[in-house]
Amino acid sequence: MTLGYPTSYAGKRRGASRLLDRDSSLRRMDWILLGSAIGLSLLGAVLVWSATRPRMIDAGLDPQSYLKKHLLNLAIGLVLGAMVALLDYRSLRAYAPVVYVASVLGLVAVLSPLGSTINGSHSWIVLPAGFSIQPSEFAKVALCVALPMILSERRDQETEPGMSDVLLALAAVAVPVGLIMLQPDLGTTIVIGALTLGILAVSGTPTKWLVGLIAAGAVAAGVAISVGVLDEYQVNRFAAFANPELDPRGVGYNTSQARIAIGSGGVSGTGLFEGTQTNGKFVPEQQTDFIFTVAGEELGFLGGAGLIVLLGLVLWRGTRIAMRAPDLFGTLVATGVVCWFTFQAFENVGMTLGIMPVTGVPLPFVSYGGSSMFANMMAVGLLMNVHLGTYDR
Numbered sequence: 473m474t475l476g477y478p479t480s481y482a483g484k485r486r487g488a489s490r491l492l493d494r495d496s497s498l499r500r501m502d503w504i505l506l507g508s509a510i511g512l513s514l515l516g517a518v519l520v521w522s523a524t525r526p527r528m529i530d531a532g533l534d535p536q537s538y539l540k541k542h543l544l545n546l547a548i549g550l551v552l553g554a555m556v557a558l559l560d561y562r563s564l565r566a567y568a569p570v571v572y573v574a575s576v577l578g579l580v581a582v583l584s585p586l587g588s589t590i591n592g593s594h595s596w597i598v599l600p601a602g603f604s605i606q607p608s609e610f611a612k613v614a615l616c617v618a619l620p621m622i623l624s625e626r627r628d629q630e631t632e633p634g635m636s637d638v639l640l641a642l643a644a645v646a647v648p649v650g651l652i653m654l655q656p657d658l659g660t661t662i663v664i665g666a667l668t669l670g671i672l673a674v675s676g677t678p679t680k681w682l683v684g685l686i687a688a689g690a691v692a693a694g695v696a697i698s699v700g701v702l703d704e705y706q707v708n709r710f711a712a713f714a715n716p717e718l719d720p721r722g723v724g725y726n727t728s729q730a731r732i733a734i735g736s737g738g739v740s741g742t743g744l745f746e747g748t749q750t751n752g753k754f755v756p757e758q759q760t761d762f763i764f765t766v767a768g769e770e771l772g773f774l775g776g777a778g779l780i781v782l783l784g785l786v787l788w789r790g791t792r793i794a795m796r797a798p799d800l801f802g803t804l805v806a807t808g809v810v811c812w813f814t815f816q817a818f819e820n821v822g823m824t825l826g827i828m829p830v831t832g833v834p835l836p837f838v839s840y841g842g843s844s845m846f847a848n849m850m851a852v853g854l855l856m857n858v859h860l861g862t863y864d865r
Contacts, residue, residue: 501557502859505789509837509852510546512782513845516838517542519766522744523758524840526751538759538840545842549849556853561861564854565801568614568621572644575614578607579651593832595655606843608660611648612812613850615664616671618644620804623675638677641668642685659831663816665689670811671804674794726762729754730824734768734776741772759840761832764824779838783817786836786852793859802858809851 521539528535559567581587581597588598596604622641645668652661673682733749736742747769749755755762768776787810794806813836820835822828834844 500860500863501856502789502793504785505793505852505855505859508782508785508789509849510550512779512786512837513542513546513549515767515779515782516763516835516840517546518744519763519770519838520759520840522747522770523750523763523766525745526753541842542840542845545840545845546849548842549845552846553849553853553856556850557856557860559857561798561802561857564617564805564857564861565621565624568617572614572618575607575611576647576651578605578610579648582607583651583654593655593657595652595657595660603842606841608648608652608655608657609843609847610850611652612660612664612667613847613854615645615648615667616805616808616812616851616854619668619671619808620675620801623671623677624799624801624804638672638681641672657832659819659833662819662831663812663833666815667808667811671808674807675800675804726756726830727823727826729756730762730765731826733765734824737769737772737776739773741768741770741775744770746770760834761820761830761839762824763835763839764821768824780821783813783836787814790855793855796862797858798861802861805854806858809855812851813848 517539520542521536524538525535528537534540578597582595586597587594588596588604590596590604595606595608597607598604619641622644623637625637645664649661649664652664669682669685672685729749733747733755736749737747742748745751747766749769750758750766755765758765764776764779767779771778790806790810790813794803794810797803797806816833817836819828819831819833820839823830834841836848837845
């Protein structure tokens, strides 16, 4: 008689065997992807250290406090990413509903008495010992597996996704987006919209439907502004983007100071810890939303370009993984992650340069923030899982 293992246990055994096998996951991993992500995170640690050091010194606190926390977040993120990467590829689709429901419950918890308001957005759950979690970051991860699960079913049978599939996918997006807008968190909503459009486009959704969705999104944005869904400061940010000279000491202050910081860096920068804008604490939220200004000022054009090259390597490897995925589900998972990183990086860097409105999204891997780092590394884990799945066919 042959003894069997429970499905979950068998999945763990297969995941472990992928790591320990002679031709193991360690040999097959996409080291360029992983190295680029870690390189960005380590560069981010130095930039976060530089951005927070003057403030911590003035307050009489440990000047390396944020550096240590960023490195701790990176270590935890790598563990979470490894867990996702080594999950049996065939189980990834099965876990999608569980991950989706967990993310929605987290967003609901934010709107309950458990939620806290930080920097004008009610998006956080504060835990003991000073830790906090932003569930909206994990909603991106959840949608990167939930939407592919929905949209790949019919295509697995060699038919295009029908109206019912697209509507079901949009309904799956609408639930977390609705909860996120109640916080309100406009930046995360826009990022989710970008990854959703990317997944729908690659799944074979007709172009006219995509155009209709974009138009509907524009109308919804106008309605949200007119009925007061967005807070006044969020509306003012768009006004300042449309007119950069509007209230330079108020809503336009962040972007004007950001451009001054980047412009003062020149080609090679002022030198690490030597930025006058950074040391003078002129740029608000510099360790999170405006972290690119530290690179631009202290490392100059060359340092900022190097950071963008590392981001480009992550996107290139993600696109390559999407093109070589073992099935449509894997292709859509990788597509979602690439669209997420692409738009969020463009938005973050763009708002520091004044070519995009300020929406409060962090720069992937670089900005300070535990939830963002955890979600980013889990997304890299998804890419690695799809990559390793090509060897399991």
